[in-house]
Amino acid sequence: MGLRKTFLAFVYISCLVIFSCCQESTSSPLLVEADSLLAISPEKALQKLKQIDISKLHSNYEKAYYSLLLVQATDKNYLSLLPCDSLINVCTEYFYSGLNKGKSYLYKGRLLVEMGMEREAIDFFYKALPELKNGKSEIRIRGMIYEDLGRVYYSQSLYNEALDKFNLACNDYMSINDKKAIVNALGFISRVYAIQNKNKDEIRVMTQAIKLAFETKDSLVISNTCNNYSMTYESLNKIDSALQYAFLALSYRPFNVKKSPIYLSIGNLKLLNSEIDSARYYLNKSFEDGTVKDHALTHGYLSDLEKGQGNFQEAFEHLTVFSEVIDSLYMVDKSSQIEQMGYKYEIEAKVASHKASMRLTIIAIVFVSIIIVLMLLLVLQRLNKKKTIAKLLYKQRSEKMLMEIANLQTRIDQNNLQIQCLEKEQLDWDFKIEEKMREVQELAKQKNKLRNALFQQTSSYTKIQKLSKQDRSDNKSIKVLTQAEQIELRKTIFQIYEESVAELQEKFPKLTEDDLLYSCLDQTGLDTFAIALCFGNASKQIVNQRRYRLKAKMIIEE
Structure with a gap:
């Protein structure tokens, strides 16, 4: 058991x-x-x-x-x-x-x-x-830890220990080919070399950082690295090289990132290079999007500039503003330190409170009254449970209804969008249909011209043209096509205008052969008198009557 x-x-x-x-x-x-x-x-x-x-x-x-x-x-x-x-x-x-x-x-x-x-x-x-193991994510976190350790040692002036940790971070970043992180770590390494006055090592590391920054194709990384390189050259008193990389940093600066630090750096370099007008221009540019600290530095540089030019009143005004801003920054920093101390003591108070509560809990277990309190709490909890469930159900129903309303609105918007697309497509097709109809009409005209040209090459057309030039004053003396010439004309016309004849017969099956012949002759461009001669008559009235009867037949059959 x-x-x-x-x-x-x-x-x-x-x-x-x-x-x-x-x-x-x-x-x-x-x-x-x-x-x-x-x-x-x-x-x-x-x-x-x-x-x-x-x-x-x-x-x-x-x-x-x-x-x-x-x-x-x-x-x-x-x-x-x-x-x-x-x-x-x-x-x-x-x-x-x-x-x-x-x-x-x-x-x-x-x-x-x-x-x-x-x-x-x-x-x-x-x-x-x-x-941390050896996975890519673990290696990246380990690199971040080494980097943070390096910063702490750097802030404590333990530069050899800081350099060691920054190198470890750089090695981890290299193993996962995180170029942006490598550039950042190399920047810290160059700072250590700068403090240790190892100028050659500093230049070597920054050159490597610049190369990697361009490989990242990240404009912000490139800009920051070029700016760091500029400050390196400034510390070595190579003002021209520092200006070159400062302007390069400015050219790669993204539009949504503040440019005031670079303007400030360029203004200072121009001032060191005795380019007064350019220095004043770039220092004033730094006011556009700079922080309070940037503005303070700008006023300080402008004070030096005006003082060097003998403008002591302007230099005094800038120096006054500089002092006021520095004082306000000191107060802000002091309040921040007080806030940090408050958090520090709050954490310590939490730890002490936790220990005290543990002791009280051990003592409280002895007393049976806790069981009674717990039972009372359980009763209250059951009473409130129904209210809580009701609220949750109401909230769920409300959220479901709101979601359904949102879904319906989404479907309405989708349908409206589809309607707009279909209407646009319909307009496009209507335009294309009209365009094709115009093209068909133009082609039909060209085809008719070619058939007329072909007909004009025949002997029948030549004979009709010759007869149409007769004197029309005396109908009795007018010559018309003979019976044989009329037969030859019909044969020629029906051969050349075969497609038109077939279309008319299909659409109007009751049309006679004479009706079909007239319809074809009407397309050739011959005048009424010439058409009358083709039917063996000299009177245009006969042709007009035939035209009227033909139209009547077509209307009836339609």
Whole structure:
């Protein structure tokens, strides 16, 4: 009996483990979509994540996954991680190992760096490294960790340690051929060389960064790298080379990215090169889209410029503005530091509170009153459950109806669009039909001209033309076509105008041979007198009567 209970308990625990594993292998489609957007468009990913209702996420894994994605999106949009403290704690506590654990430690470290707790941040960065294997995603995260470690060491003036970490980051980025990340890491390496006065190494690294930046074909990366190269030459007092790369950085700057830092750099270089007018022009240009800090630097440079030109009043005005802006920036920085300290102490207070609550929980377990409270809460929960279910049902019905309305509107819009397309196609076909009809009419005219020309080459036409030139004053003396000539004429006409005759016979089967002959002769362009001669008459009235009778027959048959 004991073995049976043990076996059943084992099966039950195994099912729970398998179920939990299955839960972690599946996730919300919305979260998967947001994850795919992170690399392409961090702004859209952040918007998508903010629209997700966390209460609709079913498992703890999805909630932790959502927290990690939101932290990543916040970081990729260059926003402060301070408000994400609780989200990062969820990730570090839930994920047991692997890539997500490594990411959690990475962002925990970045949060601590932002709070000025570099020593604690370094611990989390090093704790993240063993969680990462050799997959492409793991290598990229490892490179980011080495890069962050390098920045921390750089800020602490530990330049050899910083250089070592930046080189490790660069090696990881090279192994996955992430050229943009390589360029960024090379930029940090060049800064270390600059501080260590290793000018040749600095130039070598920046030259490599410039080459890779152009290979990325990313205008912003190229612009930033050229600007860094310009500052390198400026530090070496090579003003002409610095100007060359500053203008190159300006030419590659995307239209939606601020150009004021480059304008400011060019203005300063022009000032150092004693090109006063150009320096004043570019320094004033930096006011267009610069930050408050950029404006302060611009006023400082303009103060030096005006002072050098002997314009002491203008130099004093710029210096005054410079001082006011610097003071305001100091106050903002001070308030930011106070805010960071507040977050730091808030975290420490949370930890202390958590420990105190644990002690209180242990003590509270002793008292039976907790059971009574829990029972009361259960009763209240059941009472509120009906209201909650009713609200959820109402919300679901409302959302379903709104979705149906939106679907119907979408179908209406689609149908309207199809109608517009069909109307446009109908107009196009009408135009093409009219064009083809005009073409058919023109071809029919050309065909008739050719048949008339062919008829004019016959002896019958020559004879008719000759007879039509007779004196018409005396009908008795007028000569007409003989019976044999009329037979020859009929034969010639019916042969040349065979298609017209066939069409008339098909459409008007009651027409006589004389009617058909007249219809063909009427197409040749002969006048009424000449047509009368073809029928052996000298009177045009006979032809007019035949024309009238022919029209009457055609109307009746139609």
